[in-house]
Amino acid sequence: MRITSHKANQFFSLALKILVVLAAVSFIWYKVTNDETMDFDQFVNMLDQYRIFSFTNIVILVLFTIFNWYFEILKWQNLSSHVRENTFRAATRESLASFTAAIFTPSRIGEYGAKCLYYTRAAWRKVIFLNFLGNMAQLFATYFFGIVGLLFLITKLDLPLPVFNAILVIGLLLAPFILYIIMKKFKIRLKGYSVRRLEESFHKVSKEIRWKTILFASLRFLIFTHQFYFLLVQFKIDVSYPLLISAVFSTYILASIIPTMIIFDAFIKGGFGVWIFGFLQVPQIIVLTIVLTVWILNFGLPGLAGSYYVLRYKKAKHAVA
Template identity: 75%
Template sequence: MRITSYKAKQFLSLVLRIFVVTAAVYFIWYKLTSDEQMDFRDFLSELSRYRVFSVTNIAILVLLTVLNWYFEILKWQTLSSYVRDNSFKSATKESLASFTAAIFTPSRIGEYGAKCLYYVRSAWRKIIFLNFMGNMAQLFVTYFFGIAGLLYLITTLDLPLPLFNLLLVSGLLISPFLIYWLMKKFRIRLKGYSVQRLEDSFHNVPIKIRWKTLLFSSIRYLIFTHQFYFLLLLFKVDVSYPLLISAVFSTFILASIIPTMIIFDALIKGGFAVWVFGFLQVPQIIVLSVVLAAWILNFGIPAVAGSYFVLKYKKNTLATP
């Protein structure tokens, strides 16, 4: 009876893994072939027109993608060390596999559950919090550079911003801090967690881990934003570095405010990017091509790579402390 039950669990585990991989690959394919903002053939045409496919350009773009994920894995290795000693190899499996599971879930919720599967049940609460902490560190860095970028654009350019747009952007930027204040003041709980409890958990994590997490988040942010900047240069965008990188920073902060599935990240980011880069007179087709190229490099390829680790997952060997 136990053998039958064990085989049933193994079969269900295999079915679930195949489902996750199939769903991830389908969502990536759907994103590439059904984008309402730009046809995939137009995208390929733009890449060919600007000779983005040269060996040197591809090598630089892939290197930046590898570095981006290298520091993301280092960040998770650092955070998970609070629970157990974790090798870079194990952190790689956990990061990429969980990312594949997260690509079709709202606000990357699947990432939390997938990472838990690599740890004993007693450590799940800590793993969920540590993953949340890593995401919040990345969001903090995005806000820090993003606000600086927005302020530079507003003070440097004579922007024709209607009052509604100005109020909308201001509201979006202030809303996370307002929500935090309201949750703390009225002791609102989020899935059983109060703000005070989150703060206590944060202070329980060693300060060395906290600072390293913030450092790796900052390095990673500068890598993928400058990859975006490099793509703009490949498409012959002739704008000064301060203005262009400020527009990139502004795009990322505006896109990060709206929770969405990763599969729709390019759609949200594309909308904001077209609006922001429109002030710099950058053609829409170029902006959308850059956004889609960045999405493929930093989301599509890692999700496909993570599929391998999802299929290779074995609870009895990976879930031990």
């Protein structure tokens, strides 16, 4: 009976891993070939027309992606050190596998559960909190640079509805604080944590880990936004660097407001990107092409890479409850 039960568990484990990988690959393929905002053939033609497929451009774009994920992995290695000493290789496995599991789940919920599988059951609450802390650090970096970008655009461009834009920026600035006050007053729980519990858990993490997390999140943000900027330059957009990079920052902060599944990330960014870059007279087709290209590089390829780790996942000794 014990042998039969073990074989059944192995079968269901393999079936689950295959299901996760097939779902992730299917979502990525659907996104690339059935984008809601542009035709796939048109997308390929745009890349070919502007020689984005040149060897030099491909190398530079891939390097941007590698450094982006290098700092994401470093961020998780740094955070997970609060639970146990983690190697870069192990952090890579945990980060990519959990990312693949998160592709088809709302607000990346699957990422939390997948990371827990690499740790003992007793450490799960800490792992969930640390993953939440990493995501909040990334959101903080997006807000910080995004607010700077929005303020710069508003002051440098003659934008319509100035009152609306002022309210938007003020709202963005105050939103985290308002949310914090509401959650604390009404004792709203987030990821199973109350605000008080989150504060206690936050202070238990060393200052060194917290500051490194902010640093790695900021470096990541600057890397993938400059990947976006690099593509704008390759598409011959003749606009000054401060205006272009501010528009990129603004696109990311506006897109971060709406919680969504990773698969729809490009659709959300594309909508805001078309609006923001429209003020700089950047053609819609170019914005949509760049958004989808950046999505493939930073979400599609890592998602496929993570499939390898999902299929190779075995319940290690350190993960046994």
